[in-house]
Amino acid sequence: MKSGTRPGTSQLLDWCAGALQRGASRTERHSPELPTESHPHSVPSHFHHAVDRALAEVPPTGSVGILLVSIDYFDVVTACHGADIANELLSIVADRISETVRLDDEMARLDDGFFILWAPGPGAPDITEIANRIVGQFDQPIMTSTGQLPITVSVGITSATGENCADLTPFKLMQQARSAALSAQRSWRGQFTAFDRSVQNQAIESYETERQLHAALRDDRLSVSYQPIISLHSGETVAVEALARWNDDKLGSISPATFIPIAEESGLIGELGRLVLQTAIAQASVWNKAGESETLMTINLSNRQLLDPELIPAISSLLDEHGLDPRLLCFEISESVVMSDVAASMTILGRIKDLGLLLAIDNFGTGYSSLSYLRRLPVDILKIDQSFVQSIYNRDDRVITKAIIDLAHTLGMTTVAGGVETRLQVEVLHALNCDMAQGFYFHAPMPADDVDFGHIDFANPSLSENPDFSTALAGTTPQHVRQ
Structure with a gap:
């Protein structure tokens, strides 16, 4: 997938797999720089295996949540201001997101202005609250070296509970979060949407x-x-x-x-x-x-x-x-x-x-x-x-x-x-x-x-x-x- 082009629904599974394999960088809790690892597969593999392990170990009353954060109009910013400003924006966005997540949450950066968060927790309300805080972090414009940019983000969230985690994989959770993020962008950018049956049906209809x-x-x-x-x-x-x-x-x-x-x-x-x-x-x-x-x-x-x-x-x-x-x-x-x-x-x-x-x-x-x-x-x-x-x-x-x-x-x-x-x-x-x-x-x-x-x-x-x-x-x- 070329930089600056969001994938269509039909490209979803390939995009999810490719994004992890290409080397999304794990974010340190207090580092907005999102450094690229020298071995591009180590961090994605870690992220993938961590979620996979969490799915296998989640207790009946526990859950694993995935949040996919998309910078709205990121391709516009990249095309208008160039790669340097886009990278500066990514670092600032990563910093703002990091301020909202919990100590045991993990975050990685994907291509084209996307971030993914893994949030182990007791249930969906916690994940919803995290998503709400992330969206709220962008109520104010972002100051870059080129000036203020009125940036918003759209967030798609999904979770696996102890009852249904046996049927889910990390890629499937990413697919659900991606569908929810697209639904949020269609409705009104700068908000979050939780994956449910209606979002799934919308994704299927969109693909067709x-x-x-x-x-x-x-x-x-x-x-x-x-x-x-x-x-x-x-x-x-x-x-x-x-x-x-x-x-x-x-x-x-x-x-x-x-x-x-x-x-x-x-x-x-x-x-x-x-x-x-x-x-x-x-x-x-x-x-x-x-x-x-x-x-x-x-x-x-x-x-x-x-x-x-x-x-x-x-x-x-x-x-x-x-x-x-x-x-x-x-x-x-x-x-x-x-x-x-x-x-x-x-x-x-x-x-x-x-x-x-x-x-x-x-x-x-x-x-x-x-x-x-x-x-x-x-x-x-x-x-x-x-x-x-x-x-x-x-x-x-x-x-x-x-x-x-x-x-x-x-x-x-x-x-x-x-x-x-x-x-x-x-x-x-x-x-x-x-x-x-x-x-x-x-x-x-x-x-x-x-x-x-x-x-x-x-x-x-x-x-x-x-x-x-x-x-x-x-x-x-x-x-x-x-x-």
Whole structure:
């Protein structure tokens, strides 16, 4: 496995075995340096045999716990700052983890920002408490020689008790901990998850989905759909967002919420991203030549795509090939990706801006205190997270939404609200002076041939004629929403 690439679910057993054999270094209780042993197999063998022996000797009321700690976005840090900063980060993370473990716990470092802990103890609650302390150690940013890095970790935990240890091996425990860590990252980075039946089922489903996705990409069975973005001032379709879609003859329609995270974990996101990029730019050129010259095409970029050194040349080549004005192309980057390393993000985004393209921050407003950084980023569009739209009847969320809109306008940015599903949401957003919106209230994602560039009439019913409008602005929830 190459450094900086997390393994997919299908690589799990090979990765676990290989990581131990390659020489994970045992951490001394008070040493953050994690020195590499001269004999690369001695420490992994010791760790493996210690857990194996503990499984054989665990009493009926005892347990052996395994915790797998993953540094979130470690590949981003490595790609942006280089190996020296990555190694410095590993030492600091090891030091913080060491402060949380007990004297009889043991820790080793694996590849790609992973640490593994073996925790003998009386039961799962102790292991859960250790995991909770580890996650809490990263509430504050890490100071490195390049500056502050807002690092979080995700932890997967599992345990063997006296009742079930006969059926378990060190590798199987690592497999379970790995599945739990991936589950934690899918839910929300910077937390821990304990392995259970649901995590096991999720791992099996992820493996099968990854296998099917690989075949679908190979056989060209994925497509791109487009969701119109509507001006809340004029009712015109001013942009369309390109979205990957997977409709399988046997599996049916697979949700992007299912296959996109798996594509990112397995490394297939690069191939999927290239498909969307090539298809969307070609389609934008078709619409441009057909007279829809002012319609903006927006495309999502993952963190792996941002780090791809071939991204900028590929974009430039596609623009030249299709004769598309770069001002008609906008890339959307998730707020979480940008805020994982603001300094590095500004460098990468600056290179994209140099091509003349527009940039948007997606899912803005959740998870980070990022308003102070907003003015430093070369961003044209701010996409308000749909969670605010869905709860816009709530006074506090509406106040936050208005503050985001006002701040964006002050900084010269355009605002877009996502996930709009009701007429009332449209009217409240219009009253808050949001510029654009998209969602199922207007249009679901659709094939290119079905996109309608017509005008939506907002005049009927008018704001004053809607009996729920004044109620929503007053801060109470309309009756039909409460039901």
